[in-house]
Amino acid sequence: MIEWMQKHRKWLVVTIWISAIAFIGAGGVMWGTADYSLGADSVAKVGKISISKSEFSTTYQQAFQMELQKRGGNFDEVQAQSINLQGQVLENLISNALIRNYALELGLRISDEEVMNVIKSIEFFHKDGEFSLESYDNYLSQERVSKREFEEQVRNDLLSQKIFVLLFPNLPQNQFEVPNIATPLEKQALFFALEGVADNVELEVIPASSVSVSVDEASLKKYYEQNAQNYQTTPSYEVLAITTKSAKQPYTDKDLQDFYAKNYIANGENMSDEIKPQVISAYQKQQAKSEALKSTAHLKKANKDSVIDNAQKLVISEDSGEYSEEILNALKSNGVGTTIKPIELGDDFITLKILAKNPPKTKPxxxxxxxxxxxxxxxxxxxxxxxxxxxxxxxxxxxxxxxxxxxxxxxxxxxxxxxxxxxxxxxxxxxxxxxxxxxxxxxxxxxxxxxxxxxxxxxLPFSDSQAIDIIASDRKIDSVLNLVSDFLRSKYTIKRYI
Structure with a gap:
């Protein structure tokens, strides 16, 4: 739903209110009761996918800015807490992660070429009508976001969109075209649900000040014992790790020219200064992978007390946002004493030997x-x-x-x-x-x-409108997504850490 809203920005004002209704209908009426302080590297884990602090923070800021703009600048953190904005953002990210899990299970993948095509199409990164690597790098530097994080987010969005297109192939691709996939009967039913009835209601409010809530240690401890499963530490792994840095791999101009001729163009042509940084990066990464493979043999012979050059002992938590799903899955699926072959870690490679596994424990x-x-x-x-x-x-x-x-x-x-x-x-x-x-x-x-x-x-008498067309289509989409969500929530385990 979020992807469709982002793509069809003309109708964002309409659909955002429907999303607000959906949040309330999903049980968001007890606002402001959760503690959203972040104490781990991830805010949640859905199936095999972790939702990192960075992803949560970025998405929250986007949602906050949207509310700020919508309310004419009259919005702050106190109001954000009152509407449980963090909770809404988290649930959206969880829904997105559910879809991505299913997409991966179906065998859907996003190629590097697809990711780069999207990035190159973003006008903000253009200079003189063409994609500018310098503009792209400057933006990432200003936002303090790594290429890996940004491109991973683009990849995730594209993966979700692939599932969305499979579910709703008839949605208009033109952002200025009104979505109209609902039948006349569905639109009429929606009108009477949203606009067709005027009520006169007798209303009384009982404020919180009407009651008093006392807390004693015995009650808190009993509540703790009854819900101990909700207060557990995250599983972690003690490892011996060797990280091979791509940026430290040496090269000569001849190395680069040979690599360029073999991987980029026909032999004999010289690379330009503009493409040279990209060639250096690709060459160093290839060399780093080769060097990392050599470190596997050293780790196989090591034990918990071994001292190996360039190796360090680490404790990697399952909710870590620093390590990829591939790394975490390798740690989870292999036993103590196993040496894991080099895996990409951003632009570098990491080789691991599992020294110990720490299962979850109930927090004191x-x-x-x-x-x-x-x-x-x-x-x-x-x-x-x-x-x-x-x-x-x-x-x-x-x-x-x-x-x-x-x-x-x-x-x-x-x-x-x-x-x-x-x-x-x-x-x-x-x-x-x-x-x-x-x-x-x-x-x-x-x-x-x-x-x-x-x-x-x-x-009231029925009155058709463009808004009804849009919302009826939106509600139809929402109904299908609710069914999909129920199915996926029963299929994949969801762990929240905030």
């Missing part, structure tokens, strides 16, 4: 007490608000509030409120009203309980 209570306290308080607050709401449900008398949601007006004004509440609280309340299976009903949103009773409804 004192180490996670702060996290447990927050989780326990949120759980108790939710339960007490729920009890209060259920107790008052049949007798409450709230104030009358008109409720009508118009996606067309929302797209024009980018504003929606019920009874003066902020946008996200109002959207969550709207979702609760629409999904309520009984009348009256209630919802816990943030740190408040909302009791509501639909007093009357008015059906």
């Amino acid at each position: 209570y004192d180490e996670v007490r702060s996290q447990i306290s927050k989780e326990y308080k949120a759980k108790e607050l939710n339960q007490k608000l729920t009890n209060l709401a259920q107790g008052r449900l049949s007798t409450f008398k709230g104030r009358n509030v008109p409720v009508r949601f118009s996606i067309t007006e929302l797209n024009q004004n980018q504003n929606f409120s019920i009874a003066g509440f902020d946008f996200y609280t109002s959207m969550a309340l709207l979702q609760a009203i629409y999904q309520a299976k009984q009348n009256p009903s209630y919802a816990i949103i943030g740190e408040n309980a909302f009791l509501f009773r639909i007093a009357s409804q008015k059906v």
Whole structure:
């Protein structure tokens, strides 16, 4: 979904609100209860794919800037926490990783040529109408992002897009063309769901201040014991490692010319100064791989107490964002004492011997007490608000509030409120009203309980619009993606570290 939204930027304003509804519908009404401090190299692991801190941070900043722009500059970290922006970003990355796992299992791959074609098509890297390696390098330097990280992100996006195209082959490729894959009946049904009904609702709010939550050590320790599986260390590996640096490999002009003639052009032509840095990099990498293969024999003879030139003892965690999936999978699938042949590590190569494996262990209570306290308080607050709401449900008398949601007006004004509440609280309340299976009903949103009773409804005449075409297609896509997500979530293990 994110890839489609990025590609069809003309409709981003419309689809972003639908995504907000989807987040709420997926259970995002208990905002602000999680601790998102990052204490590991990865924020999550999905199947064989780790989501690194770097990827999470970059994606979060993009989402934050989008919110900042959408709200006219009136957005800060406090507001980001109130809408659980970090949680939304994490779930998007997890969904993307699920799709990539499946794509890899199907045998789909992205070639280096495909990655470079995308990068070369980005106008920001162009100079005088052509791709400029200097502009590309300058951008990466300014953003403090390595080529490996940037190109890996492009590769991941392309892999997700391949699955997306398989699922939705009829989506328009032209970013200015309106997506219209929904049937007339689906569009009419959506209109009545989103715009075709005006409600008059009796509403009462029970604030968090109405209840008190006490915390004692006995309760926290009991909660810790019941949920100990959620507070475990990440598996790690003690290894002896030799890293062979590509940049340190020597070369002569003759070496480069011979390499260039063999790998780039017909024999006899001289390489230009413009292409020379690329040739040097490729030649050194080839030489580094050859040198790295020689180090395998040294490591095979080594033991835990051996001293080998250029070798160092490392502890590599399974949630490490520094090492590739190939390296982590090799460590996981091989036993203690195994020497692993050289594997690429960025522009270099690393050769490993596994000295020991450290399985996960439950973290001590004192180490996670702060996290447990927050989780326990949120759980108790939710339960007490729920009890209060259920107790008052049949007798409450709230104030009358008109409720009508118009996606067309929302797209024009980018504003929606019920009874003066902020946008996200109002959207969550709207979702609760629409999904309520009984009348009256209630919802816990943030740190408040909302009791509501639909007093009357008015059906409005159907009115087709371009916004309805877009949103109906979007919801159809979303329904398919939900089915795919359910399947993939049952297929691949998801571990969250924040």
